[in-house]
Amino acid sequence: MATKAGVGMSRHHNPNLAGREAAQQALKNAGVAKPDFVFMFASIGYDQRSLLRTVREATGGAPLSGCSAEGTINGDEADESGFSVVVTAISSDELRWTNGLARGLEDDARAVGQQVAQDLMTDLSADTIGLFVFPDGLITLTLENFLAGLEENLSTVRFLPLWGGGAGNNLDTEGRTYQYCDDEVVSGGISYALLSGKAQAGWAISHGLVPIGGERIVTRSHGNVIYEIDGKPAVEVLKEYLPEHALTEERDWMRYAISLALCFRAPSYMKDEEYVVRGVPALRMADGSIIVQTEVSEGTSVWFSSRDKEKITTGFDRMAAQIKDQLGGEKPKLVFQFECLTRGKTMFREQEKLQILKRFRKSLDPEAPWAGFYTIGEIGPVEEHNDLHLFTSVVLALS
Secondary structure, three states: OOEEEEEEEEOOOOHHHHHHHHHHHHHHHHOOOOOOEEEEEEEOOOOHHHHHHHHHHHOOOOOEEEEEEOEEEEOOEEEOOOOOEEEEEEEEOOEEEEEEEEOOOOOOHHHHHHHHHHHHHHHOOOOEEEEEEEEEHHHHHHHHHHHHHHHHOOOOOOOOOEEEEOEOOOOOOOOOOOEEEOOEEEOOOEEEEEEEEOOOEEEEEEEOEEEOOOOEEEEEEEOOEEEEEOOEEHHHHHHOOOOOOOOOOHHHHHHHHOOEEEEEEOOOOOOOOOEEEEOOOEEEOOOOEEEOOOOOOOOOEEEEEEEOHHHHHHHHHHHHHHHHHHHOOOOOOEEEEEEEHHHOOOOOOHHHHHHHHHHHHHHHOOOOOEEEEEEOOEEEEEOOEEEEEOOEEEEEEEO
16 A cells, blocks of 8 residues: 555635545545544634544544644645645555644643653654654744753654644734644644654755844843843844834834844754744833843844845755755655745735745645645754754655
């Protein structure tokens, strides 16, 4: 039988109709009656439990992992309307899946990582391929601690790649995101799926930002709060990169937070990117500080940066070439795309966005089943380092 995979998508607003349609499409496209494993990514407009229950029934109760998202991707189709669900059905005598769910990311992310590592320990083997992870994307600051807790406690002989992205919603920072595992739906947790067996994995990563000014130095900071840059209040420095009078109160920043970010020097093992990106989700007018999605020490060099369409398109070209090279000429049987939501409708007109996705898919493989979603934070390996990314695309192909 080898490996069969199919992807289905629905835009029905009724969760029962949408779940059934997407699942039936996935089964039909895979050519199977009952899959071994299912992924589900869905917009926030649905009643999440009703949707999950319907997909589980339609796929015969097969093990399932996934999460809510700002939008979904099905090949060169993408939907950020608030009502779309993508279901992936997989049947294989070459692959094995072990899925699970962990809660409490906000309370102690490192301990959650340790727990996931312990839960997976008996399932790790010589033919383990990698681990899919779908954490609550609104708790991005804790994800580095989760990764540390996980990797410190995974006693693997060789490197275990991690792929995935943060669960999202409709850009509501005060709202919830949802993580799925079989019949369970939680918030503030992480859904995961361990893949083992016989498959070649090829992946690539690219962010879409370029510096828009010179190097700046963090002169006062604590944890993930930057108080001063080049001896001036951080908010005053930030204003240099914004239109005049754009920032009069804290809530004004939200319209710029998805397009302006901080770049840091990339670690030496990153060969394709000069910088790594971290967002600035909030600021404080009272003390002139900015909040960053990582801890920043005093003396750190930073560059303010903005999204660049050309870098995104050339990045996709490079990613396609790298993945095809890693697969050694084998055609992908399944492709996953974890795409930062800042690279979707907040940046591109609808047709422009779809054309870029179509070009990328055509370059990699226009026939392969292809599923993904618009993320809040992306996770993917660079060399033998599992990293948290932002403003980034992480694409994985299995052959």
